[in-house]
Amino acid sequence: MGIVSNKGRRRVASDLEQVGVDLGIFAVLIGAEDTERRKPHPDQPHLSGPV
DSSP, X not given: OEEEOSSOXXXXXXXXXXXXXXXXXXXXXXXXXXXXXXXXXXXXXXXXXXX
């Protein structure tokens, strides 16, 4: 299971930790800095690999 967001990885991690989510349960966290194009382009989900 992974997370894909238009926000930066540090922001996503911080937000999730604040509400008590253990980031260790996620195999991947893809953020805004991981791709050149954002919504609505499909680059981010494709970077995460096969589901």
